[in-house]
Amino acid sequence: MEESLKRELTDYGIDLKMAIYRFLGNEEMYEELLRDFAEDENYFGLLETIPQKEYEKAFRHAHTLKGVAANLGVDRVEADAGQITEALRGKKPEEVDRTVLDDLVKKLEEHYAGLRAILEKYAV
Numbered sequence: 001m002e003e004s005l006k007r008e009l010t011d012y013g014i015d016l017k018m019a020i021y022r023f024l025g026n027e028e029m030y031e032e033l034l035r036d037f038a039e040d041e042n043y044f045g046l047l048e049t050i051p052q053k054e055y056e057k058a059f060r061h062a063h064t065l066k067g068v069a070a071n072l073g074v075d076r077v078e079a080d081a082g083q084i085t086e087a088l089r090g091k092k093p094e095e096v097d098r099t100v101l102d103d104l105v106k107k108l109e110e111h112y113a114g115l116r117a118i119l120e121k122y123a124v
Helices: 002-010 014-020 027-037 043-047 054-072 075-088 098-121
Strands: none
Touching: 002 014, 002 098, 014 027, 027 054, 027 098, 043 054, 043 098, 054 075, 075 098
């Protein structure tokens, strides 16, 4: 992994030493999985299901996204997805506060876009 990419990911908030440690020091594998994460189907599924008020599906997407982000050390996305998970957990559609949910999704989109922008700068 390029040093400049490492620096930008660290500035973004990823604890690279710990994240790469989880992958037994394999930087190439970590980078590949991080790039895959930037195109994660759960992120896009979440964005599709919320406007449709498919909150059970949205919950599953957010929960999975949270777990993958945690494994990769993408703490901002993990926190955002976790907040969305909790905003949806066990709620009937009429109980979901759309204003709060929309604010949480906006924050997630901003953090996800930040990660994607960094990775696009260093596209292979």
